[in-house]
Amino acid sequence: MSIRYQSTRSNAEPISSAEAILQGIAKDKGLYVPTEFPVFDKDFKELANGNYQEIALYVLKKYLGDFEESELKDAVDKAYDDKFDTPEIAPIAKKCGAYFLELYHGKTIAFKDMALSILPYLLTKAAKKLGEDKEIVILTATSGDTGKAALEGFADVPNTKIIVFYPANGVSEIQKRQMITQEGKNTYVIGLRGNFDDAQRGVKALFNDRELNEELNQNGFLFSSANSINIGRLVPQVAYYVYAYAKLLKDGEIQEGEKINFVVPTGNFGNILAAYYAKQMGLPIHKLICASNENNVLTDFIRTGAYDIQREFVVTISPSMDILISSNLERLLYEISGRDGTFVQNRMNQLDEEKRYEIPSQMREGLKDFYGEYATESETLNTIQKVYEESKYVIDTHTAVAYCVYEKYKQETKDPTKTVIVSTASPFKFTKSVANALTRDNQEEDEFRLIQVLADFAKIPIPAVLRDIGQKEILHRTECEKDEMKEVVKNILGI
Numbered sequence: 001m002s003i004r005y006q007s008t009r010s011n012a013e014p015i016s017s018a019e020a021i022l023q024g025i026a027k028d029k030g031l032y033v034p035t036e037f038p039v040f041d042k043d044f045k046e047l048a049n050g051n052y053q054e055i056a057l058y059v060l061k062k063y064l065g066d067f068e069e070s071e072l073k074d075a076v077d078k079a080y081d082d083k084f085d086t087p088e089i090a091p092i093a094k095k096c097g098a099y100f101l102e103l104y105h106g107k108t109i110a111f112k113d114m115a116l117s118i119l120p121y122l123l124t125k126a127a128k129k130l131g132e133d134k135e136i137v138i139l140t141a142t143s144g145d146t147g148k149a150a151l152e153g154f155a156d157v158p159n160t161k162i163i164v165f166y167p168a169n170g171v172s173e174i175q176k177r178q179m180i181t182q183e184g185k186n187t188y189v190i191g192l193r194g195n196f197d198d199a200q201r202g203v204k205a206l207f208n209d210r211e212l213n214e215e216l217n218q219n220g221f222l223f224s225s226a227n228s229i230n231i232g233r234l235v236p237q238v239a240y241y242v243y244a245y246a247k248l249l250k251d252g253e254i255q256e257g258e259k260i261n262f263v264v265p266t267g268n269f270g271n272i273l274a275a276y277y278a279k280q281m282g283l284p285i286h287k288l289i290c291a292s293n294e295n296n297v298l299t300d301f302i303r304t305g306a307y308d309i310q311r312e313f314v315v316t317i318s319p320s321m322d323i324l325i326s327s328n329l330e331r332l333l334y335e336i337s338g339r340d341g342t343f344v345q346n347r348m349n350q351l352d353e354e355k356r357y358e359i360p361s362q363m364r365e366g367l368k369d370f371y372g373e374y375a376t377e378s379e380t381l382n383t384i385q386k387v388y389e390e391s392k393y394v395i396d397t398h399t400a401v402a403y404c405v406y407e408k409y410k411q412e413t414k415d416p417t418k419t420v421i422v423s424t425a426s427p428f429k430f431t432k433s434v435a436n437a438l439t440r441d442n443q444e445e446d447e448f449r450l451i452q453v454l455a456d457f458a459k460i461p462i463p464a465v466l467r468d469i470g471q472k473e474i475l476h477r478t479e480c481e482k483d484e485m486k487e488v489v490k491n492i493l494g495i
């Protein structure tokens with residue numbers, strides 16, 4: 001029997017994985033979760049013989065059993081091909097006493113490519129399986145990286161349109177340029193005058209707008225989501241945790257069964273949740289170390305059991321983690337509450353109304369897999385410099401948050417467990433901060449010229465996708481206010 005999916009907010013009948021992927025979010029506003037976790041039926045030594053594609057296929061088959069194996073294989077082969085600049089797809093660098101799992105070798109040089117290069121295939125195959133002939137409208141809020149990765153994934157995919165809202169002043173110059181130069185007849189990019197939480201809230205409201213959905217329906221459209229609320233994004237992310245473990249085993253870095261830690265620079269809690277899913281499946285993981293920047297809501301939650309968003313929203317140099325409402329935490333709450341949809345529903349309502357909630361003390365037991373800590377802005381910059389000085393290895397600001405938190409973790413716990421730093425972006429994606437951290441020279445303001453400065457200074461090659469970014473034609477200029485999102489979407493669809 002294939003694993004089925006149910007909403008985190010009700011006890012409604014579970015649905016198939018194809019249905020869950022197509023719907024994106026449940027009608028009761030909950031997120032889809034597997035009704036059970038699959039387990040490994042191969043040992044890791046055996047898995048370690050496979051390449052990235054084989055391991056990804058193995059994981060996908062476990063979670064998406066209502067797809068044919070041939071459909072999943074086709075999706076995997078098309079997603080993880082030479083779009084990635086290394087055949088390893090997710091190489092591991094051993095530096096500074098840790099293993100850096102580089103998830104930024106795809107087209108947009110950030111880890112969102114790992115899932116968003118496969119989601120369009122899963123989604124269109126799901127639609128076909130379910131006999132859905134409406135045009136799929138992907139609606140996405142982005143803190144910078146999801147947007148571009150989703151645009152790349154869905155550009156010119158037949159029978160889809162993709163609409164991306166990004167915070168107009170909340171993403172890096174390079175992130176913005178990557179998005180507003182996006183080609184593809186079905187792509188729409190809008191700068192929202194607000195922050196990421198505004199964008200995410202607005203998009204969720206559109207998904208849940210009955211009237212709008214009805215109108216869409218009548219005009220032959222159907223909303224779906226490329227955000228990590230879509231289970232079709234989460235499942236492909238489980239694969240690289242399994243891959244990392246298998247690779248370390250194969251390289252003789254760890255023994256079979258030996259537990260390892262993962263440090264995950266966290267925003268919407270999607271990436272670290274995928275690691276938690278891997279652990280539930282039986283991957284030998286000791287601690288899941290949740291690294292935050294100064295928007296440290298999750299650090300406090302893990303340490304106290306209180307989730308409180310009544311605090312200043314800080315725009316940081318790791319903008320993809322500038323998030324106060326981490327959507328995927330809802331999926332963890334569901335698990336640690338013993339799969340209590342009513343509990344989750346109530347907490348989410350409370351968060352909406354009172355801007356905070358707490359979990360009962362016995363439930364905090366369920367958080368013991370996690371360790372939470374954060375890095376300040378100056379600690380982040382110092383970490384980039386320190387890692388470079390020690391090993392000539394250049395990391396981006398998000399990865400630096402993770403490594404800094406790892407050092408704090410080691411100091412606090414003295415835990416000798418081997419640890420993987422999940423490296424979520426190329427240093428070239430956040431050139432200004434990285435170049436400033438390394439050269440301590442703020443003279444050059446132009447982020448595009450800084451690409452060359454960074455390459456020359458650290459003697460590292462510029463990623464191919466960035467070589468001509470400064471010259472690319474700007475194709476998207478629309479901006480809008482928070483209360484105009486619905487109008488903008490209707491205009492795009494001509495309804």
Ligand SMILES: *Cc1c(COP(=O)(O)O)cnc(C)c1O
Pocket residue numbers: 110111112145146228265266267268269270271272320321398424425
């Ligand atoms: C999206 C993103 C994150 C945060 O990942 P979540 O799954 O939202 O927790 C971290 N780093 C980078 C570079 C990202 O793009």
